[in-house]
Amino acid sequence: MNLDGGPRRGFFLTLEGPEGSGKSTQARRLAARLTASGLTCVVTREPGGTALGEAVRRILLHAPEPSPVPAADALLFNAARAQLAAEVIEPALERGEVVICDRFGDSTLAYQGFGAGQPLEALRSLAHFAVGDLRPDLTVLIDLPAEEGLARKQADEVTRFEERADLEFHRRVRDGFLALAAAEPDRFVIVDGRQTVEAIEAAVFEALRPRLGSGHPDGQVPARTVAVAPEAPPLDSSEPERNPVRMDR
Numbered sequence: 001m002n003l004d005g006g007p008r009r010g011f012f013l014t015l016e017g018p019e020g021s022g023k024s025t026q027a028r029r030l031a032a033r034l035t036a037s038g039l040t041c042v043v044t045r046e047p048g049g050t051a052l053g054e055a056v057r058r059i060l061l062h063a064p065e066p067s068p069v070p071a072a073d074a075l076l077f078n079a080a081r082a083q084l085a086a087e088v089i090e091p092a093l094e095r096g097e098v099v100i101c102d103r104f105g106d107s108t109l110a111y112q113g114f115g116a117g118q119p120l121e122a123l124r125s126l127a128h129f130a131v132g133d134l135r136p137d138l139t140v141l142i143d144l145p146a147e148e149g150l151a152r153k154q155a156d157e158v159t160r161f162e163e164r165a166d167l168e169f170h171r172r173v174r175d176g177f178l179a180l181a182a183a184e185p186d187r188f189v190i191v192d193g194r195q196t197v198e199a200i201e202a203a204v205f206e207a208l209r210p211r212l213g214s215g216h217p218d219g220q221v222p223a224r225t226v227a228v229a230p231e232a233p234p235l236d237s238s239e240p241e242r243n244p245v246r247m248d249r
Contacts (some may be wrong), residue, residue, distance in 0.1 A: 012137045013101070016139055017143060027043050043100065044100070050083045062160065077107075098212070102138075
């Protein structure tokens with residue numbers, strides 16, 4: 001997993017935000033826009049994106065009572081993350097592709113750290129153990145008040161994080177995301193999640209475009225032709241593909 005600090009040819013973008021912020025929709029829209037520009041994209045999600053990750057996702061999001069304790073949550077999220085990094089993200093970056101991931105390590109810091117009170121440095125050490133030095137090149141935080149985000153959730157989208165956590169928890173999560181963004185302004189871009197879907201899409205693309213051009217005289221990452229991954233199983237309207245999908249022209 002690129003632990004030697006060597007150069008990487010692809011670009012790693014993560015989308016973060018509180019519940020109901022529309023990350024999954026924007027992941028698909030951004031991939032479609034980049035694909036139309038001739039770039040090859042891999043769209044994936046956390047937890048999930050691999051067979052192991054999807055099994056862990058079911059445990060994490062729909063665990064019966066009593067819920068996993070925050071420390072168990074953090075360990076499970078990082079187990080799925082380690083598999084996703086090794087199986088999907090790093091290989092795609094080595095191929096020179098754009099990886100778009102719906103959530104990554106910042107979500108664990110926001111939810112299990114700021115939200116549930118686990119020590120941030122311990123969580124950061126755990127993440128480093130799971131994925132080494134792998135970090136997003138750009139993180140777009142789609143921000144909106146916790147109340148508004150929770151109100152957007154449809155009945156079939158509700159997980160235990162909405163069912164069993166109170167509003168104050170979700171406010172702490174949002175505040176945590178904003179604190180993380182303030183601490184790393186070179187990596188984070190904050191987008192107002194109260195805008196229309198189209199306006200958010202445009203803002204995400206404008207945040208990404210100048211960074212993709214870095215190191216390439218023509219302002220574009222070289223396009224690559226890659227076969228489309230096997231079709232993913234059906235999914236609900238708020239979630240990206242359960243398997244990573246490579247998108248090209």
